Amino acid sequence: MLCYLDVVSTPTVDTPGACLRLAFDQRHYIFGNVSEGTQRIMASKRMSMAKVEDIFLSGPVDWHANGGLLGFLLTIADVHETIAGALREANREKKAKGKKTDAVTTVDHVNIHGAKNLAHMLATARKFVFRKAFPLVPWEIRDDPRVNTPDADKPDWEDENIRVWYVPVVSDKAEAPEAAAAAQPSKSKKRKAEQMSDSDGETAPAAAQPQQSDIGANESGSTPTTSQDDVDQEMRLDVVQKMFNSRAAWNRNRPVALFNGQSVRRLEEMKLGKVPLWAQDLFCEVDGVVQRYMGPLDPNATVLVPVDMKASEVPHLLPVGKSQMSICYIVKVHKGKGKFNVAKAMELGVKKQEFKLLVDGTTVLGKDGIEVTPEMVLSPVPEPSGFALVEVPDASYIDSLLSRPEWKNERIMAGLAAMYWIIRDAEILHDERVQSFMREHAEVKHTILSKSEGSSPCLIQNSAVERTRLNMVENDLFPSVSHTDGDGSIAQQQDATLPYELTLAGAQLRIAPRVAHLKDNLVSPPKEEEIMEKFLSDPEILRLATEAKTKVSDPAFLSAMAASTADLPNPDAEIVPLGTGSALPSRSRNVSCTLVRVPGVGSYLLDCGENSLGQLRRMYGYAGADEVLRDLKAIWISHSHADHHLGTISVLKRFSEVVPLSPSNHPEEQQKVAVIAHPYYHRFLAEYAQLEPIGLDTHAFLISSEPGAAPPSPANGFSKEVKNPMDDPAILSPFGLSRIAMCAVDHCDDARAVAFTLTSGLKIAYSGDCRPSRAFASDAVGGDAHLLIHEATLDDELQKDAVLKKHCTTSEALWVAKEMRAKNVLLTHFSQRYPKLPEIQNGGERGDGEAPVVFAFDFMRVRLGEFRKAREFVPALQRLRQEKKAAVVDGADGKVDTIVEEMVEEVVQEVEAEVMAKKTTDV
Numbered sequence: 017m018l019c020y021l022d023v024v025s026t027p028t029v030d031t032p033g034a035c036l037r038l039a040f041d042q043r044h045y046i047f048g049n050v051s052e053g054t055q056r057i058m059a060s061k062r063m064s065m066a067k068v069e070d071i072f073l074s075g076p077v078d079w080h081a082n083g084g085l086l087g088f089l090l091t092i093a094d095v096h097e098t099i100a101g102a103l104r105e106a107n108r109e110k111k112a113k114g115k116k117t118d119a120v121t122t123v124d125h126v127n128i129h130g131a132k133n134l135a136h137m138l139a140t141a142r143k144f145v146f147r148k149a150f151p152l153v154p155w156e157i158r159d160d161p162r163v164n165t166p167d168a169d170k171p172d173w174e175d176e177n178i179r180v181w182y183v184p185v186v187s188d189k190a191e192a193p194e195a196a197a198a199a200q201p202s203k204s205k206k207r208k209a210e211q212m213s214d215s216d217g218e219t220a221p222a223a224a225q226p227q228q229s230d231i232g233a234n235e236s237g238s239t240p241t242t243s244q245d246d247v248d249q250e251m252r253l254d255v256v257q258k259m260f261n262s263r264a265a266w267n268r269n270r271p272v273a274l275f276n277g278q279s280v281r282r283l284e285e286m287k288l289g290k291v292p293l294w295a296q297d298l299f300c301e302v303d304g305v306v307q308r309y310m311g312p313l314d315p316n317a318t319v320l321v322p323v324d325m326k327a328s329e330v331p332h333l334l335p336v337g338k339s340q341m342s343i344c345y346i347v348k349v350h351k352g353k354g355k356f357n358v359a360k361a362m363e364l365g366v367k368k369q370e371f372k373l374l375v376d377g378t379t380v381l382g383k384d385g386i387e388v389t390p391e392m393v394l395s396p397v398p399e400p401s402g403f404a405l406v407e408v409p410d411a412s413y414i415d416s417l418l419s420r421p422e423w424k425n426e427r428i429m430a431g432l433a434a435m436y437w438i439i440r441d442a443e444i445l446h447d448e449r450v451q452s453f454m455r456e457h458a459e460v461k462h463t464i465l466s467k468s469e470g471s472s473p474c475l476i477q478n479s480a481v482e483r484t485r486l487n488m489v490e491n492d493l494f495p496s497v498s499h500t501d502g503d504g505s506i507a508q509q510q511d512a513t514l515p516y517e518l519t520l521a522g523a524q525l526r527i528a529p530r531v532a533h534l535k536d537n538l539v540s541p542p543k544e545e546e547i548m549e550k551f552l553s554d555p556e557i558l559r560l561a562t563e564a565k566t567k568v569s570d571p572a573f574l575s576a577m578a579a580s581t582a583d584l585p586n587p588d589a590e591i592v593p594l595g596t597g598s599a600l601p602s603r604s605r606n607v608s609c610t611l612v613r614v615p616g617v618g619s620y621l622l623d624c625g626e627n628s629l630g631q632l633r634r635m636y637g638y639a640g641a642d643e644v645l646r647d648l649k650a651i652w653i654s655h656s657h658a659d660h661h662l663g664t665i666s667v668l669k670r671f672s673e674v675v676p677l678s679p680s681n682h683p684e685e686q687q688k689v690a691v692i693a694h695p696y697y698h699r700f701l702a703e704y705a706q707l708e709p710i711g712l713d714t715h716a717f718l719i720s721s722e723p724g725a726a727p728p729s730p731a732n733g734f735s736k737e738v739k740n741p742m743d744d745p746a747i748l749s750p751f752g753l754s755r756i757a758m759c760a761v762d763h764c765d766d767a768r769a770v771a772f773t774l775t776s777g778l779k780i781a782y783s784g785d786c787r788p789s790r791a792f793a794s795d796a797v798g799g800d801a802h803l804l805i806h807e808a809t810l811d812d813e814l815q816k817d818a819v820l821k822k823h824c825t826t827s828e829a830l831w832v833a834k835e836m837r838a839k840n841v842l843l844t845h846f847s848q849r850y851p852k853l854p855e856i857q858n859g860g861e862r863g864d865g866e867a868p869v870v871f872a873f874d875f876m877r878v879r880l881g882e883f884r885k886a887r888e889f890v891p892a893l894q895r896l897r898q899e900k901k902a903a904v905v906d907g908a909d910g911k912v913d914t915i916v917e918e919m920v921e922e923v924v925q926e927v928e929a930e931v932m933a934k935k936t937t938d939v
């Protein structure tokens with residue numbers, strides 16, 4: 017058996033968290049954080065998502081640790097869906113050829129373990145995260161499993177590969193109830209993966225969660241034995257289950273939480289005679305109070321029957337309190353099997369058919385009737401090994417961590433090879449208590465996963481290579497971006513006297529067959545010389561770039577450009593695309609986000625996909641990104657597809673950290689950022705903000721993109737009815753805006769295109785995702801925009817796909833530009849399937865030869881007055897992109913059903929190989 021633990025990521029600008037992957041042949045486990053950026057790092061390293069069946073989240077449930085989780089889960093769901101689709105397709109072909117088909121095995125379920133509030137966090141996304149058949153099972157760790165039995169050594173989770181102990185630690189700043197909850201006797205029994213099996217297809221997996229088994233005892237109307245908190249949790253779990261597996265039935269044994277009106281079921285009136293057989297609970301209304309129906313059995317009696325709601329229809333989640341519990345884990349692999357000595361077995365006369373019996377531990381008969389025991393033909397079994405993963409958010413968790421009983425339990429600690437420390441604040445490493453703990457446990461290697469500014473190389477190597485190549489084409493349009501982390505501060509030196517070691521992504525711990533710490537694959541900055549060499553291998557790129565440079569430095573060109581931009585209100589406005597890909601982050605393009613910086617007015621983010629903050633930091637460094645945020649006036653969210661907004665929470669949170677609270681404490685004087693989005697989205701933010709402060713109440717001003725609908729909380733500063741267009745200076749001028757005009761576009765329910773007019777007179781139109789829209793191009797919205805930023809997801813030859821997936825082709829986007837009489841055009845949101853830049857028939861001119869059209873790249877920086885200049889480099893860029901091979905396939909985005917084609921191919925081959933192997937062993 018082979019088993020490796022890989023350091024997938026350490027905290028860098030590419031992701032704020034640290035992630036480990038435990039890999040067995042057929043099954044992978046994620047440990048640690050699934051922060052923003054994690055799935056992109058995995059994709060760029062070509063790590064399989066299909067094999068991930070268990071996610072063990074460490075730390076508290078907050079955005080820092082889990083901000084990438086929703087996107088990650090969507091991608092896993094889509095990978096499985098695509099694999100199943102590919103297998104079915106293969107079967108169809110086999111059937112047509114009269115061949116035998118193979119069983120389509122999809123993932124049974126994916127377990128996700130994490131601290132308190134995990135279910136709430138997932139459920140906040142119910143409006144925009146939904147999948148039909150992805151059985152996700154959240155295991156929220158709400159209690160201390162060893163509070164009454166500190167010496168117990170039974171694992172809290174076990175499957176065929178590993179045993180896991182949950183180690184919850186609580187901040188000493190935690191409020192009394194939580195500290196008490198952690199000290200309550202645990203209701204959870206030992207959980208085994210087998211308990212989760214869903215053999216009859218009827219029982220929803222979550223129903224097997226032992227924590228909740230006592231709740232169903234409510235059938236006869238007896239008083240529930242569980243607390244309100246448990247009932248509330250039921251509802252959250254129901255919502256999560258429905259979000260990812262809409263085919264699953266609600267657990268029928270669960271009570272309807274009638275009395276707070278917060279059920280995931282609503283009550284529907286029916287005649288008793290018409291009530292379907294499955295309806296177990298019947299209610300009726302007596303004097304305005306809903307109660308259980310006790311008869312009479314008259315078919316004409318009116319009863320109330322609970323009817324399932326879709327997860328997205330659940331209007332509000334029950335409130336949760338903030339949690340200050342951080343989950344840590346101890347993980348051990350099972351004792352492996354020794355190596356089978358075939359020659360020896362043959363020599364002893366064991367029949368081939370009986371080899372397997374020996375491997376499984378049975379004694380068999382050899383030649384001359386001698387007994388052959390497994391020990392005679394198997395090498396000695398190595399002792400099981402494992403690791404611990406601890407996350408210490410701040411110093412207030414140290415005492416609780418160090419006093420855990422597991423560290424003193426020899427049976428649990430035996431064989432532990434390493435202890436990984438996820439550290440958010442470097443001060444913790446200097447803490448005397450922590451250092452002496454490490455020295456006391458010097459038998460395990462203490463490895464630190466923490467931010468080390470200035471020394472961590474970029475984790476997305478392809479993106480770094482791409483940036484370097486673009487910079488070689490033109491260094492003003494594509495400024496050089498650091499390949500290491502942060503602002504170049506001094507790297508921390510490794511000090512041999514310390515009881516720990518810092519590590520980088522790529523480090524590996526081999527756990528089986530023999531423990532070894534491996535550093536062969538450590539991430540390193542890309543080699544400039546190699547990139548240069550490759551770049552020069554096609555001299556045509558350089559020739560085209562030189563030609564463009566010559567042209568744009570010609571005085572005649574420059575004066576023509578100056579003349580054509582003379583009436584632009586802000587020719588020095590900078591447009592900085594931070595994410596230009598569609599659907600899902602790829603190696604060279606992140607998901608949607610465009611930064612517009614207008615000197616003297618402010619900065620704006622148009623959409624804010626996952627890890628937009630990281631992209632901002634990659635571009636400007638940590639301090640530089642904070643500088644941009646201090647100037648941030650508004651965030652526009654075009655629609656609720658996950659690739660357009662999952663970076664908002666971290667941007668808001670950071671904004672609230674770098675923009676001081678007004679000393680007067682007067683809301684009117686507080687500098688805020690406008691979050692302009694559909695009310696759905698504001699509700700998501702409000703529900704999320706129950707878990708941790710993100711500046712929503714203090715630093716955000718919510719503006720609804722739905723005319724007539726106010727954001728949910730008037731306390732957030734805006735409850736007036738929104739007019740469209742909006743042009744109320746009292747509301748808009750603090751954000752540097754004088755007018756916002758929006759229109760619904762054809763893409764999804766809440767998709768909006770928008771035109772912002774700034775106080776300087778600059779007008780910027782932004783499409784979001786959509787089919788070409790006449791309303792958007794009209795004078796009421798985008799007409800005469802100085803800049804149009806339009807999606808151009810697909811190449812012209814994919815017109816049919818564009819209609820199907822409700823996106824635009826290049827020509828359709830240019831048609832909108834022409835209709836709108838846009839002065840400058842930036843095309844973005846490219847399908848990840850075709851890395852080639854589209855050809856534009858007229859060589860970069862809009863149809864009438866007026867507006868320059870430029871293609872967006874991540875980390876490009878183009879000044880509004882210099883679009884003509886930028887356009888000249890399009891031929892060189894087209895050439896640069898030509899040689900690239902397609903790496904990714906995508907479908908209707910938003911559903912983010914994009915996946916790495918090769919990954920599927922690989923898995924399909926593996927599945928087929930497995931089927932073959934089974935057939936062979938059967939013979």
Ligand SMILES: [Zn+2]
Binds near residue numbers: 655763909
């Ligand atoms: Zn979309």
